Structures are given as C-alpha cells and as structure tokens.
Amino acid sequence: MNKMIAFGAAAVVALAIGQATADEEAELVIDGQAFVTKLDAPDDSPLPEILSGWRFRNSETQELQTDDFENPAMIFAEYGEELWATAEGETGKSCADCHGDASESMRGLRASMPRWHEGKDTLFTLEDHINWSREEHQKAKPWKWESQEMLAMTAYIGLQSRGMPVAVKTDGKAAPWFEKGKELYYTRVGQLDMACAHCHENNYGNMIRADHLSQGQINGFPVYRLKWQGMGSLHRRFKGCMDNIRATPYKRGSDEFTALELYLASRGQGLSVETPSLRN
Numbered sequence: 364m365n366k367m368i369a370f371g372a373a374a375v376v377a378l379a380i381g382q383a384t385a386d387e388e389a390e391l392v393i394d395g396q397a398f399v400t401k402l403d404a405p406d407d408s409p410l411p412e413i414l415s416g417w418r419f420r421n422s423e424t425q426e427l428q429t430d431d432f433e434n435p436a437m438i439f440a441e442y443g444e445e446l447w448a449t450a451e452g453e454t455g456k457s458c459a460d461c462h463g464d465a466s467e468s469m470r471g472l473r474a475s476m477p478r479w480h481e482g483k484d485t486l487f488t489l490e491d492h493i494n495w496s497r498e499e500h501q502k503a504k505p506w507k508w509e510s511q512e513m514l515a516m517t518a519y520i521g522l523q524s525r526g527m528p529v530a531v532k533t534d535g536k537a538a539p540w541f542e543k544g545k546e547l548y549y550t551r552v553g554q555l556d557m558a559c560a561h562c563h564e565n566n567y568g569n570m571i572r573a574d575h576l577s578q579g580q581i582n583g584f585p586v587y588r589l590k591w592q593g594m595g596s597l598h599r600r601f602k603g604c605m606d607n608i609r610a611t612p613y614k615r616g617s618d619e620f621t622a623l624e625l626y627l628a629s630r631g632q633g634l635s636v637e638t639p640s641l642r643n
C-alpha cells in the first residue's frame with residue numbers, strides 16, 4: 364500500500380486523492396533567462412528533490428508564465444512601479460525619492476524574505492518591511508495586507524529578485540521562528556485532522572480533486588490565480604489551505620503564518636524567485 368494510508372480513510376474519500384499523469388519535466392525560461400525549478404535537496408532536507416510549483420501546473424498555465432505580455436500578474440507589477448513613484452504621506456515623498464531605482468535598491472530582497480528587522484526586533488515579511496517604511500519613514504498609512512496596493516508593491520519589489528536563488532537565514536534570532544514554522548507544518552489541524560506535510564510532503568505529484576498537488580513552495584508569491592481572477596498573497600494561500608481542511612486559519616501577517624513562511628522558504632532554498640507567478 365502507499366503513503367495515502369497516513370491520511371485516514373475519511374480524508375481520502377472527502378478529498379478524492381488520486382494519481383496524476385502531468386508532465387513535470389518542463390523547463391521554465393522567460394525572455395531567454397532560465398529558472399531553477401528543480402534541484403537536488405540537501406542531505407538534511409525532508410524532500411528527495413526540490414520542485415517549484417510551476418512544474419505542477421498544466422502546460423497552458425505554465426506557458427502564460429513564460430511570457431510577460433501574457434502573464435496577468437505583470438499588470439500588478441506595473442501598477443507597483445507606478446506606486447513606487449507616487450508621493451504620499453506627511454513627507455510628501457515617494458518610495459523612489461528615498462530608495463531610488465528599485466532594480467538596484469530592492470534587488471535580492473524578496474529572495475531573503477522573511478528576514479530579521481533590527482529596528483522592530485522581530486521577523487519581517489516583505490509586507491511588514493513595506494508597511495514599516497510607510498509608517499516610520501514616509502509617514503503614510505499602512506496598506507491592508509490583501510489590498511491591491513500591497514499586492515502590486517510586493518509583486519514589483521519581488522520582480523527585482525526574479526531569477527535569484529531563494530536564500531533565507533534560519534539561524535540566529537530567526538531560529539525559534541524556524542522551529543515554530545516547522546512545528547506548525549507537521550501539526551494536524553482541522554476537522555480533517557491533516558498537516559501541511561500530508562499533502563505537500565507525502566503526496567506531491569498526486570491529484571487532489573482536480574488539482575495537481577505541489578510541494579507548496581513559495582518562490583512565486585504573490586501569485587495571480589485564475590481562480591481568484593486576481594492577485595493573492597502567500598498568507599491568503601495559507602488561509603485557503605487551512606480552510607480546505609476545515610481548520611480555523613491564522614490571520615494574515617500573524618506570527619504563525621510568518622513562521623510558516625520562513626520554514627517554507629527554507630524548504631525551497633536555491634529555487635529561483637519567480638515572482639510574480641501564475642497559478643490556476
């Protein structure tokens with residue numbers, strides 16, 4: 364028998380998990396730039412190999428991401444670029460007034476998220492960095508986590524790291540967050556009594572209802588989802604997964620989701636940042 368046993372019969376019936384026959388061997392190239400979507404896992408990894416979520420999408424969705432003119436997520440990145448140059452808040456300054464050219468000042472940032480913030484002495488997601496800067500430096504109101512502005516700005520800043528390898532720090536002050544994230548990843552929750560690991564570690568490659576299960580990597584976020592007909596944050600995706608197993612989701616921006624984000628980023632070290640990517 365196989366690893367689905369671990370689910371318990373109820374979950375298998377409720378979620379209809381089956382085998383998939385999709386092509387997971389395609390290679391991602393955008394504008395001549397090759398992306399790392401598959402790599403050998405280090406010895407201490409719980410995964411035999413590391414695979415980007417892009418590999419699990421059907422060829423139609425995959426293709427949309429290879430062409431910036433076709434990828435609807437790019438419209439958000441463009442909106443982010445506009446916001447970057449828009450004066451706001453009591454200072455009357457734009458992000459660009461202080462940070463200059465984002466392709467220089469923001470390059471590499473997304474690849475290192477989430478990261479420790481010395482000023483606030485806590486672990487910061489990209490959204491946290493942006494809102495901190497708006498409040499502390501620009502003297503503007505923070506953006507709501509799932510607002511169009513925040514999604515556009517995280518897409519735009521993320522784009523400046525596109526193609527760079529995910530490289531998060533999990534030691535030092537971040538270590539307890541890493542441990543917390545790991546614990547959450549393996550903890551069963553919800554009416555279906557499942558952990559993230561049941562789907563994304565034990566069953567990636569299999570079908571669940573009509574969906575092809577991936578490793579739940581986060582290197583493409585924020586993503587444009589055809590189902591959402593719009594852009595969504597990583598924490599929205601976490602919430603969706605928790606809703607699906609009928610668990611009470613944590614809040615976007617909560618310590619729990621931030622810890623999970625760090626842990627998941629660490630499971631994808633070395634994958635290319637694909638932000639902003641496309642999902643079904």
Ligand code: HEC
Pocket residue numbers: 447454456457458459460461462468472482492493495496497499500501516520
């Ligand atoms: C008045 C100047 C000023 C404005 C305007 C400003 N920032 Fe900042 N920002 C800073 C300073 C100074 C820092 C570094 C210190 C810190 O993190 O508090 C910073 C840090 C950041 C960081 C973390 C960068 C890193 O490498 O650690 C991000 C991301 C950021 N700002 C985004 C933005 C965005 C997006 C806007 C516009 C919505 C913006 N900032 C507007 C001054 C500004």
Ligand code: HEC
Pocket residue numbers: 378415416417419548557558559560561562563571574575576577578579580581583586600601604605607608623642
């Ligand atoms: C019942 C199975 C199931 C469980 C349990 C589950 N997910 Fe998912 N998750 C999915 C499905 C289905 C998708 C969409 C297809 C895919 O990318 O795997 C998804 C997608 C994701 C993605 C997006 C991956 C991408 O490349 O777009 C992330 C991140 C994610 N899940 C994280 C989590 C986390 C964190 C947990 C635990 C809190 C969790 N999931 C629990 C089924 C599950």
